[in-house]
C-alpha cells in the first residue's frame with residue numbers, strides 16, 4: 237500500500253537500478269546535513285488549540301503572485317528523466333494538475349521547450365551559470381521565450397558536493413553497463429524497457445551546445461565541475477537582471493548575511509536550502525536556519541523552505557516559522573520512479589492531505605493563521621546529533 241512518502245521511497249528503490257536510486261538518495265560525505273534536515277523537524281513540536289471551528293480549511297497560498305492550491309513546489313532535480321521516460325514532463329504535468337508548481341533544472345533530460353510545450357504554467361527555470369556565458373545567456377533566453385515565470389538561481393554549487401556513493405557506483409550520464417552493475421541492471425529490466433521510450437539519456441539542454449561530448453559518458457561531478465562557473469558572485473546578479481525581466485529567486489541561502497544581501501540586490505524570493513544535504517556537509521538542518529533568515533528578510537522577499545520535507549506536518553512547521561511555501565525534491569522523485577505522473581500526483585496528494593489534517597488537529601484552519609505560537613521549541617535539546625553516515629541512511633538505519 238502506498239500511503240506515505242516512505243512507501244513511495246521503498247517502491248522507487250525496488251524499481252530503480254542501484255546507482256540511479258543512490259544518486260537520488262545520497263548526501264555529501266558523512267550525511268550529517270542529510271540526516272539533520274529530517275531530524276531538525278523533531279525539534280519543533282506543536283501547541284494545539286482545541287474547540288476551534290476547523291470545518292472549513294484552506295491551504296492555498298500565493299508565491300510570487302501566483303496562486304497555488306497547496307504550499308508545495310517541486311524543486312529542480314537534475315536527471316529526473318532517468319527515473320521515468322519524459323520524467324520532467326510528467327512531473328510538471330502532475331504539479332499543474334494539483335495546483336502546485338514545477339521547477340525545471342538546468343541539468344534535466346527533457347529540454348526547456350519540451351516541458352513548456354507539454355505542461356501548463358506556472359513553471360520556474362533553475363539556472364546553473366556556465367563558464368561559457370554565451371550558453372548561460374541562451375538558456376535564460378530560451379526559458380524566457382518558452383514562458384517560464386521565474387528564474388531560480390542556485391547559489392550553493394560553486395563545486396559539486398562530494399557524493400561518495402556516485403563515485404563508488406561510477407554513476408555516469410548516459411548510464412553505462414559495467415562489470416560491477418551488470419547483474420543489477422539485469423534485475424531491473426523493467427526500468428531498461430521503460431527507459432527505451434525516453435527521448436534521450438543525457439542532459440537535454442546541452443545536446444546542441446558543444447559542451448557535451450556526443451558519444452562519451454560523463455560523470456556528473458566531472459561534467460559539472462568543468463562547466464559551472466565558480467567565479468559567480470553578487471555582481472553577476474545585475475547581468476542576470478539585464479537578460480531576465482521576470483522575478484529572480486535565489487536557491488541555497490543558509491545564513492542571515494546572505495539573506496540580507498539577497499534582499500539588497502532586489503531578489504523577489506529566496507530559498508533556505510542546503511541542497512538536500514548534497515553539497516556542503518555540516519550545514520545545519522534547513523528548518524533550523526529558517527527563523528534566522530525570516531528575521532533578516534523582514535518581509536522584503538518571500539522565503540521558501542527546502543530540505544527534508546517528508547510529512548505534511550513538516551510543511552506546517554515551516555510555515556509557522558515564516559516560510560511562504562516549501563520545496564520538495566526526493567519525495568516527488570520517489571513518486572515519479574514509483575508510478576510516473578500518477579506517482580508524483582500521489583506524492584502531492586499525500587502531503588496535502590497531511591497538511592490539511594494537521595491544520596485541523598492544531599486548530600489553525602488556514603495557513604494565514606500560522607505563526608510561531610503554533611509551535612513549542614523549548615522542550616527538546618537544541619542540537620541534532622549526527623546519527624549515521626549517508627550509507628547507513630540508505631540501509632534504513634536512521
Ligand SMILES: Cc1cc2nc3c(=O)[nH]c(=O)nc-3n(C[C@H](O)[C@H](O)[C@H](O)COP(=O)(O)O)c2cc1C
Nearest residue numbers: 260311312313314341390511512543544564565566
Ligand atoms: C536527484 C537530485 C537532483 C537534484 N538536482 C538539482 C539541480 O539540478 N539543481 C538544484 O538547484 N537542486 C538540485 N537538487 C536539490 C533539490 O532541488 C532540493 O534542494 C533538495 O532535493 C531538497 O531536499 P529533499 O530532497 O529532502 O526534499 C537535486 C536533488 C536531488 C535529490
Ligand SMILES: CCCCC(=O)C(=O)O
Nearest residue numbers: 313314315343456460514
Ligand atoms: C545532475 C547534475 C547535478 C544536479 C544537482 O544539483 C544535484 O544532483 O544535486
